[in-house]
Amino acid sequence: MAPRTLQQKLAILSDAAKYDASCASSGTTRRDSRDGGIGSSGGMGICHAYTPDGRCISLLKILMTNFCIFDCAYCINRVSSNVERARFTPEEVVTLTLEFYRRNMIEGLFLSSGIIRSPDQTMGDMVRIARMLRVDNGFKGYIHLKTIPDAAPELVAEAGLYADRLSINIELPQDASLRELAPEKRPETIRAAMADVRLSREAAKEKSHSGKRPPRFAPAGQSTQMIIGADAATDRDILKTSANLYSGYDLKRVYYSAFSPIPDASAALPLIKPPLMREHRLYQADWLMRFYGFEADEIGAAHPSGFLDLAIDPKLAWALANRAQFPVDLARASREMLLRVPGFGTKTVTRILAARRNGPVRYGDLLRMGAIMSKAQPFVTLPDWHPGALTDSAGLRARFAPRPEQLQLL
Amino acid sequence: MIRVDLPRFGRFDAWRAAARQLAGNRIDSAQVTWADGDSPAELFGADPLPPPGPHPVTASRDFLDLARTVSSHSDPERWALLYGALIRLQDDRGFIANPADPLTDRLGRMAKSVRRDIHKMHAFVRFHELPSDGPRRSFGAWFEPEHPILEAGTPFFAKRFADMDWLIATPQGIARFDGAITYAPPAPRPDFPPDANHALWHIYFANIFNPARIKTHAMRSEMPLKYWKNLSETALIPEMLADAPRRVQAMRDAGASDAPAFAARVTARIRQIPNDRPPETLEAARDQALRCTRCELCHAATQTVWGEGDPAAPLMIVGEAPGDHEDLQGRPFVGPAGQLLHQAMAGAGLDFAQAWMTNAVKHFKFVPRGKRRIHQTPAAGEIRHCKGWLDLERRFVRPRLTLALGATAAFALTGNRSPLTPRRGTVETTQDGGPVLITWHPSLILRLEAGAAAQARDQFATDLSQAARLLAAA
Structure with missing residues (x-):
């Protein structure tokens, strides 16, 4: 097989990355390139383009590789899928990021990856890319790194020094669904990884005995994503899970991603039309929890079925019920x-x-x-x-x- | 009529200087014409600016920030509106903070429109690489904003792209950067040489799109059509949309496929088959407990918090359940109650490292409240479900003495749910036949108010000393 061109790799590895909803680039430390390097960040995020699926393009969102040894039924890159595979070299990722950045197409990089050989090997390669950008090229833009489940804590600790945001996906709203659909993943180790990031962020905010502040750790915080509609969880279950995550791990965002059919799907999942309205109502409910003082159960209890009213927004539904x-x-x-x-x-x-x-x-x-x-x-x-x-x-x-x-x- | 001519660049500062002078004479807004480059000459001639007037003129920083933003609006009336607001502000300080005031509202809307346009400039300017003869790389862009925002919008690029030369050409003028920004009058739209990275960008744009979710409304509202003509990737959108239904149908038709041959081998190599046989070591028991789903607590808690310490310890200390800190770290007694226990044990001459420290329930129970988790006492059913793990720990550790901290631990160990107060300080017998000394849970001491806390603390210390004596005697 002829080696893939950069164009082919970019097509495959951006196609493989599109199921991650997050594209946020806001809320990190303020910095710019007047004292050297390239780039700036801090304050409001910027969406440099929109695709017709209604999602913004703020970051170059790619997978380092879509080879993966895990077999998660909902994922296009699972080992049992026949999808085309490719792998970027670290230099290719760095060059693409910087060249797109210089043309004002992106705010930075959102790097995720399939798991190759071992979680540590994969996380180590991702950290290396972040280090090349930050240290070797003085990149001041935004970096979001996906944390690989079960990667060594030292690697996550180093990732937090370069990345503005770390995230690890909870994937599904209920543990039982994750155990069934993603047998290599374990909900407790995913949560433990979020707990580690929270503790590292808190430790980085405390001054040492000498009054020195340790380096910032993932200053834009952490986020997670769950897939909606791939299992039988009700909206009430989903919002409860979100409330637990927000209260436990100081998450900036929980992203809800309507389960969308993937090419070369697993027989374990239905080829449904993505429940976009349900996704929208969940985002509204999530907003009510974070900015309007609502508890998950108040919103979830507005309808006895446990599902949000698709015809009207959740705040109106709550008001009508109260x-x-x-x-x-x-x-x-x-x-x-x-x-x-x-x-x-x-x-x-x-x-x-x-x-x-x-x-x-x-x-x-x-x-x-x-x-x-x-x-x-x-x-x-x-x-x-x-x-x-x-x-x-x-x-x-x-x-x-x-x-x-x-x-x-x- | 007084006419003030504002220059092409630095207009806001020119307006501010003139406005200060006019307001110092309390000249009415209706008597002033504000002219920028495009205004026709006055038909009947105009009066010059009067000399500085006798009245003091003040404005808050908030108003100046608002005025600076509004000054980049395309509305020709903006200068007069701002001057009118400045005059009104001299007698009516408060109106600008009242969102219900019509003038505040209008200026607020204008500022919002300008901020949005600046934001879109920061988003939609696209640089093309230009030939460069120096050490710095050189880039150029053409952009058509809705408002005259060239000066307000370009400092952002100077901070972001300090290590390259760039120019941004607009119908209102050109900004050039080579370490500092200079502004020049407009020129016809330049032609930029082809740039291979734009072709790569198109590949990215087309492939990051998910054809199964079409939400063009969101796209149009955030990337308004008026900007599309200078965003080359938008030329791909009609075909992406037209092709989407076919791609989705193709996915459906293809359905599930057979896994490649190597997949089963990879899975066989890495997938861990849980071992559910009765554990033969403490380690094996722990590995099983980490996957425990016997009750509902595991779904909300982070992880199982297993016991810690010396597996051959003569003393086992049993608490209620992990709290917030223990849950996050995955270790028992690392929170405030654990610290109190450490201190009290040191006071009684008990060595932390020579005990097995664990909890009756291995998962944290809480209710979420915003960014905090409020601790809940485990229910009897949860204690019973978790008892199997405690029994396993006891079977492998085989302590000579057990210390039960609080009612939950006492119940789990003895099966007796009666109130704790009369039992505290006494030795009872565990269900597996060993001695258990009953005492307070340290978190109770932390919750009590000062007087009661001091008493409970003394009793706790006495009980720990008794435990040390019992261990020494045995």
Whole structure:
């Protein structure tokens, strides 16, 4: 077989990487190239392009290699798949990253890999690439490294010195599914790896006896991803798992990835249409947990089936199920309660709190401040607006849900 | 009418200087015409700027930041709006902080639109490599922003690409960087030589796309069509979209395939078949416990926390269950309660290394609250499920004396669930027939308020000393 060209490798190894949803490049330390090297980072992430699947391209997201000795049923790169295989040299990865970066196409590199020979060998090669970028080339851009399960702690410790973010995928919302579909992976070692990263990050924030600060460890934190729709977990199960992960490992993000059919699929999984709306509702629910003070169970309990309402957003669904707490008086309500009003985002609530110090806030003011009043109407009282019987009306959900489609006779 | 002519570059600073002078005379906004390069000459002539006026003029830093941003908006009225806001600010300090004020709202929206345009410039400028005769590499780009943001948007590139020369040409002017940025008037759109890395970029763009998920709305809202003409990769989108259904159908039709021959060999080599036979060593028992799923706790906890210490120890210390720190580190008694135990043991002359330290339940039980995990006491069923592991530890360690810390450990060891207070300090018999000294759990001492804590601490120390005596006598 003729050796693959760089073009072929790039095609194969970016195709193999696209099932990782994360492309974040925000929230790391501020640095730039005025004192040498190339690149800058810190502050807001930048999406340099979008593909028609609605995902942003912020990083060069590639696999170092898609050869893999594991046999995870949901993964295109599992050992039992017939997918084309390729492997970059470390120099190729470094050159691609720097040349794309210089043309302002990317914020940096998101490097993952299939597992070749052993977890330590794989992680060692990935760390070497990160070291070449950071140390040999003075690269100040963003680096996200995937942590290989069961890799030696020293390798993860070195990875954290070069990478802005480390991540290890929890893969599936329930342990039993992971044990069944990914027999080489173990949920407890995946969680233990997240715990190690959390402890290393905390240790790096503490000053030593001499008052010196140790080097930063993965300053943009860690994230994880779980696949939605490949097992029977309900949304409530999924949100509970997320809440456990957020509380235990100080995760920046849990990514939800609608299970999407892969070429050369395993017989163990259905070739379903990816549940994109479900994925979207889970992201909304996740936001409610992180920024709006909701607990996983409150959101999950809004519907007895344990699944989120696909027709309306989870905050509206919660409000409809808890109408006794509404309408709220905008002039008096606490920040916590305002955050629970459908149609009010965190920025809107901050603006409301600032505006009501200057006088009464009316319907038109709310519109200007970004509130979605069509949603908020039944849930607030204002000097010039009272929902009356609307809050408790039986047809309230129907006002928001899209009209059900009439079935046609064939 | 007073006319102020603003230069092509450095317009904001010119506006600021003129505005300060005008506001010092409290000249009404309606009497000022702000002209930039494109404005026609005044039909009836114009008055010059008056000399500095008698009134003090002040503005907050927040307003100046907002004004600087708004000054990059394409709205020709922006200068007059900003001057009007400055005049109003002299008597009405608060309006700019009130989001319900219509002028605050309008300026806020303009600033937001400018920030977005600058952000999109940082995202969508694409450099092409140019021939270079010096040691520094050279790059050029053409970009068409919505607002006149050339000056506001380019310092970002100077920080990011300090080691190369670059130019960004726009319809409003050209920014050149060779260690410092200089600005020049606009010129016709330059032609850039072909750059092989753009072809690689197209390969990446086409292959990172997942044809099974089509969400063009998200793509269009974040990468608006107005920018597409200068983003060469967008030319690939129509074909990517057109081809997507065929690729998905092909995946469905192909279905599952037969694994390549080597796959089974690789799997056979690396897959660990769990050994579920009764363990014959403490190590084997531990390996099985690490995979335990007998109760529900394993799903939320990080890992099994197995005992630690001297496997031939005469003393076994049994706590309740791992806490937050123990769960993260995978080791028993490393949190605050463990530290208290260490201190108390040292005080009683007990050597930590000569004991087997473990818990009645091997997984952490908690409820998540935001970024914290709140400890929960294990239920009787969980204690019973985990008892098998404790029994195995006891069978291999065979301690002469056991110390039960708290009610959970006492229950697990004796089967007796009666209240702890009357039992504390006494020696009972474990279900497997050994002596067990019952005492407080150190985390209880940490939870009690000062007076009660001091008393419990004394009792804890007394009990540990008693344990040391019992060990010495046996």
